[in-house]
Amino acid sequence: MYDTGKVITGLVIFVGIFTFAFWYTTGTAAPRPEPKLDTPEIQKMAKKQCIEDTQFMITTHMQLLNKLRDQALRDGNRWYVNSKGEKVWISLQNTCLKCHSNKKDFCDKCHNYAGVDPYCWDCHIDPNRSEL
């Protein structure tokens, strides 16, 4: 074979560059996001519980929000009856963000980590900040 040395060197360099993204980031994984729950409104609650179970809210809040949006807007019914039979006023800005008044440290934490950019905030505003 001709040029074995050059070919092998070339291959080593190629594999190195090709897998750069993998070995370069090893051990530097972004830490798991810890959305903060220490808002005044949540502190005040005797039992710190969202409108449904925490696990359900973590995995399914997007579907629930979609459903509640349609119920409020399309059917004009702004009361959500949760699985415990409690009534909750449907409003992203006036109910969800009332407790979660820390959008940056709550919503954005996981959304940024997961690399999702929900279009809620194209229109909805964070009621706890006066500027946009």
Added chain:
Amino acid sequence: MSMDRREFLKAAGLSAVAGLGAKGAFDLFMPGDVDASEHEGHSEHGEGHGGVAEAGPKVRLAMAIDVLQLKDHSKVDKIRAACDNAHNIPHWDSKDDEIKWIWEDEYEHVFPDTHNEYLADEVRELPFLLMCNHCDDPPCARVCPVEATFKRPDGIVAQDYHRCIGCRFCMAACPYGSRSFNWFDPRIPLKAEGRKLNPRFPTRMRGVVEKCNFCVERLAEGKKPACVEACPDVMIFGNLADPNSNIRKVLRERVSLRRKLELGTKPSVFYLV
């Protein structure tokens, strides 16, 4: 809805190329087949307002505007500001970009069909407040290909910004110019003006159509529409289906006009003159 607007637009564009995007056209030619919700609460016997048929809806919301009171122009400004603030409506410099929920114009333009050159000066010079008429038979809802605009059982013609794809069919269909399109991000002028936003209401985004919503979000909370709260003597809001309501009372006592009745849209905004 699991697609966002942009994905939907892309899909719609492709299906239009494939000749599949014809729902709007069907609705135009076969109006009987349009969404049943549009006809909920609509009196089939064509009696319309003022003589609500017995089989009609229990609630038919409407507005009467006492235009004679608007001689005091500060009331016009007060009412418009109340709506602007309640709904985070931006102010654009150019008329082309303007977003209007409630605005003013003169008799000649508001009632072009009944214009008369010997009209009393007093009426000719009055500022008429214009807004969405929440028509009983709303052409805007009929043409919307995605049912983003629809008539609720209480008569409010609602606009679902989550669904609007910005095709502006509704703007072409509305004979009253009640709808505005967001050509640009409405947050640009809101920021530039340094406006204090109403934290209880969203803004809109670029690419959707908007209009007066009869303050549906305030009614849901048991409040009156913002314009009514600002000037209750000018804006009389109520239930047309209830013969004892304030609005029915004032309509019995005063002469009222509605815009472009001949088009059959059955507007629910009355002008008291």
